[in-house]
Amino acid sequence: MIFSPLLPALLLGIGGMVLLLAGVLTKRDSFTFCSLAAVALLIVAAVASAVAPDGVLFGGLLKTTLFTRFADILVYLGAAMALVLSLDYNRRENIARFEYPILVLFAVLGMIVMISANDLMTLYIGFELQSLALYITAAIARDSLRSTEAGLKYFVLGALASGLLIYGISLVYGFAGTTNFVALANILSSGAGYGTVIGIVFVLVGLAFKISAAPFHMWTPDVYEGAPTPVTALFGTAPKAAAMALFLSVMLGPFGHLTAQWQSIIEILSGISMALGALAAIGQTNIKRLMAYSSIGHMGYALLGLAAGTEAGLQATLVYLALYVVMSFAAFACIIAMRRQGHAVEKISDLAGLATQRPGMALAFAVIMWAMAGIPPLSGFFGKLYVFAAALNAGLIPLVVIGVVSSIIGAFYYLRVIKVMYFDSGTPDFDATPGSVRFVMWVGTAATALFVFLPGPLISVAYAAARALMG
Amino acid sequence: MPQIGFPILSVITFLPLLGVFLLVTMQGDDAAVASRARIVALVTSLVVLAFGLYLWSAFNPALPGYQFTETAPWLAGLDIGYRMGVDGISLFLILLTLFLTPIAILASGSITRRVRGFFSALLLLETMTVGMFAATDFVLFYVFFEAVLLPMYLIIGVWGGEKRIYAAIKFFVFTLAGSLFMLLALVWMWRNAGSTDMVTLTHTPIPANVQIWLFLAFLASFGVKAAVWPLHTWLPDAYGEAPLPGTIMLAAVLSKMGAYGFLRFAVPMLPNAAAAAEPLMFTLGVVAVIYISFVALAQTDMKRLIAYSSVAHMGIIIIGIFTFTVEGIEGALFQMLSHGIVIAGLFVCTGVLLSRGEGLVLSRLGGLAARMPAFAALLMLFSLANLGMPGTSGFIGEILVIVGAMKVNFWVSLLAATGMVLGAAYMLVLVRAVLFDKFTRPELADLPDLKVREYAMLLPLAALVLWLGIYPSNFTHVFDAPVAALVQAHTASLMSHSALAMVTAK
Numbered sequence: 001m002i003f004s005p006l007l008p009a010l011l012l013g014i015g016g017m018v019l020l021l022a023g024v025l026t027k028r029d030s031f032t033f034c035s036l037a038a039v040a041l042l043i044v045a046a047v048a049s050a051v052a053p054d055g056v057l058f059g060g061l062l063k064t065t066l067f068t069r070f071a072d073i074l075v076y077l078g079a080a081m082a083l084v085l086s087l088d089y090n091r092r093e094n095i096a097r098f099e100y101p102i103l104v105l106f107a108v109l110g111m112i113v114m115i116s117a118n119d120l121m122t123l124y125i126g127f128e129l130q131s132l133a134l135y136i137t138a139a140i141a142r143d144s145l146r147s148t149e150a151g152l153k154y155f156v157l158g159a160l161a162s163g164l165l166i167y168g169i170s171l172v173y174g175f176a177g178t179t180n181f182v183a184l185a186n187i188l189s190s191g192a193g194y195g196t197v198i199g200i201v202f203v204l205v206g207l208a209f210k211i212s213a214a215p216f217h218m219w220t221p222d223v224y225e226g227a228p229t230p231v232t233a234l235f236g237t238a239p240k241a242a243a244m245a246l247f248l249s250v251m252l253g254p255f256g257h258l259t260a261q262w263q264s265i266i267e268i269l270s271g272i273s274m275a276l277g278a279l280a281a282i283g284q285t286n287i288k289r290l291m292a293y294s295s296i297g298h299m300g301y302a303l304l305g306l307a308a309g310t311e312a313g314l315q316a317t318l319v320y321l322a323l324y325v326v327m328s329f330a331a332f333a334c335i336i337a338m339r340r341q342g343h344a345v346e347k348i349s350d351l352a353g354l355a356t357q358r359p360g361m362a363l364a365f366a367v368i369m370w371a372m373a374g375i376p377p378l379s380g381f382f383g384k385l386y387v388f389a390a391a392l393n394a395g396l397i398p399l400v401v402i403g404v405v406s407s408i409i410g411a412f413y414y415l416r417v418i419k420v421m422y423f424d425s426g427t428p429d430f431d432a433t434p435g436s437v438r439f440v441m442w443v444g445t446a447a448t449a450l451f452v453f454l455p456g457p458l459i460s461v462a463y464a465a466a467r468a469l470m471g
Numbered sequence: 472m473p474q475i476g477f478p479i480l481s482v483i484t485f486l487p488l489l490g491v492f493l494l495v496t497m498q499g500d501d502a503a504v505a506s507r508a509r510i511v512a513l514v515t516s517l518v519v520l521a522f523g524l525y526l527w528s529a530f531n532p533a534l535p536g537y538q539f540t541e542t543a544p545w546l547a548g549l550d551i552g553y554r555m556g557v558d559g560i561s562l563f564l565i566l567l568t569l570f571l572t573p574i575a576i577l578a579s580g581s582i583t584r585r586v587r588g589f590f591s592a593l594l595l596l597e598t599m600t601v602g603m604f605a606a607t608d609f610v611l612f613y614v615f616f617e618a619v620l621l622p623m624y625l626i627i628g629v630w631g632g633e634k635r636i637y638a639a640i641k642f643f644v645f646t647l648a649g650s651l652f653m654l655l656a657l658v659w660m661w662r663n664a665g666s667t668d669m670v671t672l673t674h675t676p677i678p679a680n681v682q683i684w685l686f687l688a689f690l691a692s693f694g695v696k697a698a699v700w701p702l703h704t705w706l707p708d709a710y711g712e713a714p715l716p717g718t719i720m721l722a723a724v725l726s727k728m729g730a731y732g733f734l735r736f737a738v739p740m741l742p743n744a745a746a747a748a749e750p751l752m753f754t755l756g757v758v759a760v761i762y763i764s765f766v767a768l769a770q771t772d773m774k775r776l777i778a779y780s781s782v783a784h785m786g787i788i789i790i791g792i793f794t795f796t797v798e799g800i801e802g803a804l805f806q807m808l809s810h811g812i813v814i815a816g817l818f819v820c821t822g823v824l825l826s827r828g829e830g831l832v833l834s835r836l837g838g839l840a841a842r843m844p845a846f847a848a849l850l851m852l853f854s855l856a857n858l859g860m861p862g863t864s865g866f867i868g869e870i871l872v873i874v875g876a877m878k879v880n881f882w883v884s885l886l887a888a889t890g891m892v893l894g895a896a897y898m899l900v901l902v903r904a905v906l907f908d909k910f911t912r913p914e915l916a917d918l919p920d921l922k923v924r925e926y927a928m929l930l931p932l933a934a935l936v937l938w939l940g941i942y943p944s945n946f947t948h949v950f951d952a953p954v955a956a957l958v959q960a961h962t963a964s965l966m967s968h969s970a971l972a973m974v975t976a977k
Contacts, residue, residue: 359588375617401655404651459546459549
């Protein structure tokens with residue numbers, strides 16, 4: 001079948017529309033049904049994606065390879081986990097609207113298009129589809145001032161990023177004469193003029209906004225804090241993975257011959273992100289803001305692999321990204337479990353004494369925090385090991401030193417969370433955690449803690465995916 | 472090469488995790504769980520110790536290389552494997568860990584809060600430490616080396632004394648900062664050799680100008696762990712604030728990780744840099760021995776005094792390693808064992824006082840010899856061993872180091888020997904203040920002598936002190952082959968290329 005490489009995306013699109021109809025036509029509250037159906041769709045899409053063949057579709061507008069499927073599955077995973085987390089939370093916060101899972105599905109569809117894009121136009125369409133859907137999800141708690149503010153902020157800054165991106169695309173088109181990736185790669189293989197380079201820089205900045213790499217990170221802490229936590233969990237996983245995959249495929253695809261031009265920009269982005277992620281997180285008292293800064297830092301580490309510009313670097317970034325997605329949804333599961341007397345609490349100090357009252361949850365949270373700090377034997381360490389190794393091999397010694405110093409500083413604030421849970425006395429008196437949240441928490445924690453025993457499969461798949469992109 | 476039908480090193484390393492699993496899954500009310508947790512932890516550690524003794528009995532001391540090796544693929548495509556093995560250098564460090572873990576478990580009488588969490592952390596610590604000594608792949612080594620931090624951080628922070636949080640975070644950040652530099656060195660050496668197998672790494676030459684940088688990275692990491700002056704400042708806090716079993720593991724086992732790292736990585740893999748750093752390391756060692764001994768003399772708290780004496784002894788070990796002579800290195804290894812046992816004994820003695828509700832301030836103790844003769848005799852024995860009395864384990868290690876240093880540099884050996892005199896001074900101050908002076912307070916006269924549990928901790932330690940002191944060759948003959956090979960390789964690699972070729976051809 002000609003569409004078989006795109007079968008997962010088609011499933012999502014058609015499924016999403018059917019669910020939308022079902023949601024509109026039924027009189028009863030269909031949030032839970034739609035959410036579960038969306039999760040099921042995502043799982044089916046992930047399975048379909050795992051076995052889908054490579055292909056180039058629609059006259060070269062879309063292209064699927066092992067690389068895109070790898071990123072797709074990360075997106076499905078992140079989105080499915082975020083939806084599971086929303087099941088109970090949205091109900092309790094009175095935002096259990098059936099549109100939410102459907103919006104998530106369309107956002108995921110946009111990400112898939114974006115990841116598989118083989119043309120700057122499809123890239124932009126996918127980018128916009130996911131952004132528009134995500135703006136609404138950020139403001140889904142429309143009666144909450146913070147959520148609305150987060151949605152608006154995200155929209156304004158996101159629109160700016162989209163503007164920069166499309167401006168960059170138009171420049172590239174104007175100077176290179178095509179938007180197709182393959183054609184661009186051919187044309188740019190003999191060098192590029194200033195116009196094209198400026199266009200590339202704009203594209204790069206637009207993408208940097210999406211992965212919240214410093215200095216284009218300003219929206220992240222506010223949006224992370226303001227959006228309902230399951231939405232934050234979504235932001236922290238699926239779009240990050242998708243935008244980073246897009247970043248990789250654009251930089252190493254059509255602009256792959258211009259490494260010399262963009263490499264230093266990526267190095268700067270990576271260095272600033274790592275340093276800022278570590279330094280700015282120190283003063284935070286809100287756990288969601290802390291996660292926002294931590295995500296900025298993590299994107300810096302992931303970019304380190306891209307800055308290396310080698311196959312090993314790409315593999316390292318993919319490994320890092322996969323491990324980060326898992327850590328991230330587990331961390332947000334822990335944050336969602338922080339509810340006292342029916343209200344969500346978000347202060348780090350609210351965790352005081354957790355280890356005495358809820359040893360299991362404290363252990364899970366501690367494992368995730370240590371993993372994020374990159375302490376072996378937890379999975380985060382291996383991510384760091386791979387990116388540092390790739391960057392050192394590429395000779396990026398100053399950047400690696402920044403990375404190491406940031407890791408030490410970062411360890412300090414991750415440790416602080418553990419300190420509050422284990423060493424401080426207090427009575428968090430959290431409400432009982434629903435099974436769905438516990439499930440996500442423990443799946444993520446177990447994967448993070450036990451990765452050390454079975455690292456092979458992920459690493460070899462990431463290697464093959466990197467090969468697929470680099471050709 | 473002796474092989475047993477099962478992967479004994481992995482069994483020893485990961486068996487404590489089974490204990491952790493049992494502890495975590497225990498059901499019942501708190502008191503019942505606490506008492507059962509003690510038994511489960513103790514039995515687990517004793518079973519592991521039994522495996523360790525079996526390992527010793529099956530070990531062939533004539534071979535210089537790794538024995539009981541295990542290999543399994545681990546990180547795909549990178550030639551990073553799960554590689555385990557043991558040689559004469561690591562054998563006794565593993566045994567020391569296995570031997571001290573049950574003692575630490577017995578010494579945890581004062582732990583009454585979150586008991587099973589504590590024992591889980593202690594068993595986890597055992598796994599990480601043994602794994603670190605048994606790893607023969609650099610990445611695997613690094614993983615275990617760093618992972619030691621996790622349980623230790625919790626042990627200090629949750630069950631420690633008043634300033635535990637400060638001590639725990641300082642400990643963690645100091646060691647993490649050091650280790651991350653080692654990570655960079657690791658990555659460089661990995662690229663250089665194309666493998667992280669430690670045997671391959673040892674035989675891959677590294678340009679001399681790079682060696683200096685790598686050595687500094689190792690110094691940052693192992694120096695912090697071994698508490699080499701001036702990187703030792705985390706140590707008195709951590710030792711002082713950790714609960715007694717934590718202090719025992721820190722002082723007796725964890726401090727050896729740094730010295731082991733020097734011996735395993737810095738010296739054999741970076742021979743030129745190690746030789747060039749010899750004056751620096753001697754200076755650091757001598758400063759540690761003399762300056763820290765004076766600091767120890769000034770302490771008013773028994774636990775802190777012992778902690779500083781431990782830093783001073785680490786100085787001796789560092790001097791021994793960097794003599795690059797068979798005597799010096801064997802002396803350092805012997806001193807590592809002896810120091811582990813002696814310091815554990817001394818800390819258990821402080822635990823005896825603590826469990827009787829006494830503080831450790833020296834001026835508030837005194838005259839205990841009259842009412843606690845058994846305690847006094849054992850404390851006396853450990854103190855004498857700590858100051859290097861002939862007939863005890865401390866003497867053999869120090870004399871070997873001094874002989875080794877004499878071959879290289881008279882002044883270093885003289886100054887190191889001064890350390891023995893100063894050691895005698897502060898240990899005698901300790902003994903006098905605790906055991907002899909007059910009763911400072913009437914309550915001291917009513918303290919009961921040792922109980923069965925305390926005998927169970929102190930007598931095996933005392934027996935080992937005497938065994939090591941009276942018949943050391945049971946231990947040294949295991950060191951002979953690997954240390955001789957190490958020294959020979961070191962000398963060879965410092966010679967010119969033609970000479971190197973001759974040595975290899977031979």
